[in-house]
Amino acid sequence: MISVMLFLIVTLYLSFTSDALSLPATSTTPIPPYTPPTGPPSQDKIPHIIFLSADTGGGHRASALSLNASLTTSPLSTSFTSEIVSIWPGGAWPYRDLVEAYVHLSRHPRQWGFLYHLSNTGPYLCWMNGDTVLRNVKRIRKMDCWRTADIIVSVHPTMTNIPQILSKQPFYTVITDLGSCHATWFSRRCSRMFVASEKLYEKARKRGWVRRSKLVRSGLPIRPVFGEEGERMGERFGEEGKRYREEKKAKLGLKGNGVLFMGGGEGVGMEEYIWGVKRSLEANDIKSQIVVVCGRNKLLHERLSTSTPPPPKRTIIKRILRRPKVESEPEVS
CATH class of the missing domain: 3.40.50 (Rossmann fold)
Structure with a gap:
């Protein structure tokens, strides 16, 4: 029944x-x-x-x-x-x-x-x-x-x-x-x-x-290109690794500390958490940035770009809309 x-x-x-x-x-x-x-x-x-x-x-x-x-x-x-x-x-x-x-x-x-x-x-x-x-x-x-x-x-x-x-x-x-x-x-x-x-x-x-x-x-499947990226980086916390990561962050326009949000290919269900973290950073007077990987979710990208309140003075929100070649062609705004 x-x-x-x-x-x-x-x-x-x-x-x-x-x-x-x-x-x-x-x-x-x-x-x-x-x-x-x-x-x-x-x-x-x-x-x-x-x-x-x-x-x-x-x-x-x-x-x-x-x-x-x-x-x-x-x-x-x-x-x-x-x-x-x-x-x-x-x-x-x-x-x-x-x-x-x-x-x-x-x-x-x-x-x-x-x-x-x-x-x-x-x-x-x-x-x-x-x-x-x-x-x-x-x-x-x-x-x-x-x-x-x-x-x-x-x-x-x-x-x-x-x-x-x-x-x-x-x-x-x-x-x-x-x-x-x-x-x-x-x-x-x-x-x-x-x-x-x-x-x-x-x-x-x-x-x-x-x-x-x-x-x-077994863990999750990972594309070989990410393993290649790890080899190029070398020891993550060594001098070469730190320099490599800083160069990559500079290409994306990222500076200092940050919070990374990832929500699958559609970036589903992230908006509520994004603004919650933003409010928490503001309340604790923490200078930081929030990086949001929107995947193919152009709607989320647009909402974060235009239809949401402006970022607080001490928090910068970066939106990354991934193209098909995820590893090499991010669009950052």
Whole structure:
């Protein structure tokens, strides 16, 4: 009975917001359903790896890109082909509108909170798993990428259930979260589940009932370029490291001490905390600056630039709107 009620609530909610969900996602660049493989020609019949992701924030896509980049730059790069795939554009409604729904909800925090907490319950999860299978399995099975996959890696919570039902291939889940972690991540059919913290390890055991033998504590995927940056910096607190960091800060127009805010690819939910920290700095007469990495969230960038109160005398707010090449082309104002 509870599952039926939850189904009706969500269906009615999505019906009322369907116009908003059909708007183009202006703040994201969607991952195509199928992209040409990288690596040697397919006629070599070497293993083909697919990374399942979606443009719902920057973390999932960044993790997929990081894992793919690490493999393609490794000595094993000639031993496989790989691609990054989103299965939902070919799925049933409302799954095919996942990216548009995320953009809409990221601009409406109350709706976001309602759906997040509703979907993070056992009854809803049972309904969603059944619904996604009944209405999407046939569609997904027909996808070319599915027929060519030898190894499957999911970095998105909504792409853990169906793939594990469909695939006989090795399936790996890489959780791109540090602490809170939505219940949809914990599908137990995977070959291995990689978690980023001890807290997630315990949560996977208690809430997901994932066997210890399947859990790997590994941290979050990091793009190779950040490792290269670390090598160029050298010893962080040595003289060369300090000089290198000061040069980088100068290029960004940063001086002295600062507070850094990062909120994923969409910079969701940061504004309240930004102004809270600003008030605290003011109250304690601390001379500092607040650096906000807005990701692709142009709305947040504009609000911090124009529609918010001016910065206090002793606090400077810098806004960084990241371009696709995150490491090298920040736009600072």
